[in-house]
Amino acid sequence: MVDNNTNLDGFSRNVPRPLVDDIIHHFQISLDSIHGPAHWARVRYTGLLLARETGADWKVVELFAFLHDSQRRNDGADPEHGPRAGVYARAQCGRLFDLTPEQLEVLVFSCNGHTKERLIDDVTAQTCWDADRLDLYRPGVDILPDPYYLGTTAAKDTGMMQGAIGRSRVSQHAVQLFYGRRWGGEVCGDARAFQREQHQ
Numbered sequence: 001m002v003d004n005n006t007n008l009d010g011f012s013r014n015v016p017r018p019l020v021d022d023i024i025h026h027f028q029i030s031l032d033s034i035h036g037p038a039h040w041a042r043v044r045y046t047g048l049l050l051a052r053e054t055g056a057d058w059k060v061v062e063l064f065a066f067l068h069d070s071q072r073r074n075d076g077a078d079p080e081h082g083p084r085a086g087v088y089a090r091a092q093c094g095r096l097f098d099l100t101p102e103q104l105e106v107l108v109f110s111c112n113g114h115t116k117e118r119l120i121d122d123v124t125a126q127t128c129w130d131a132d133r134l135d136l137y138r139p140g141v142d143i144l145p146d147p148y149y150l151g152t153t154a155a156k157d158t159g160m161m162q163g164a165i166g167r168s169r170v171s172q173h174a175v176q177l178f179y180g181r182r183w184g185g186e187v188c189g190d191a192r193a194f195q196r197e198q199h200q
């Protein structure tokens with residue numbers, strides 16, 4: 001069932017604060033990482049924009065944004081970080097967040113395959129992957145989104161792609177979108193430091 005109770009720019013009831021705290025507490029690379037909270041923020045934001053068009057399950061899309069890179073051990077290829085995220089999601093479901101069994105399977109599948117698969121006949125999983133793949137034009141990555149790797153019509157839209165490219169360089173703004181006023185705190189502080197570094 002699609003749960004659309006989330007405000008795009010504000011607090012998410014779909015992603016409980018204890019889950020975010022646990023992810024950040026155990027995150028093994030820097031919070032300034034290109035695969036860190038600012039990226040999660042943008043994937044969430046872009047994912048929700050896409051979900052409006054695709055009909056994807058918002059709750060799964062938001063949780064994917066937080067989880068899919070949460071188990072990275074480095075900023076390189078780290079090919080098993082997706083499956084590790086799937087294991088983490090399965091372990092925390094019912095403890096730090098709630099999904100139906102069907103939603104959990106889509107979330108785990110989306111995490112598992114987000115680096116190795118291209119297209120999938122599941123609109124929620126494809127929306128997750130497209131949101132991630134629209135956020136490649138980051139400092140140090142500099143890869144423009146490639147429509148070949150996008151599956152939804154919404155993601156291939158020129159305006160959507162240009163918007164994602166623009167957001168991919170504005171980490172602090174993305175973190176604010178992600179956390180909203182209620183989230184604040186140390187992660188936003190780190191994001192500000194990250195942004196300053198990018199402009200030095």
Ligand SMILES: [Fe+2]
Pocket residue numbers: 068069081082114115
């Ligand atoms: Fe990833």
Ligand SMILES: [Fe+2]
Pocket residue numbers: 035039043068069132
């Ligand atoms: Fe990612």
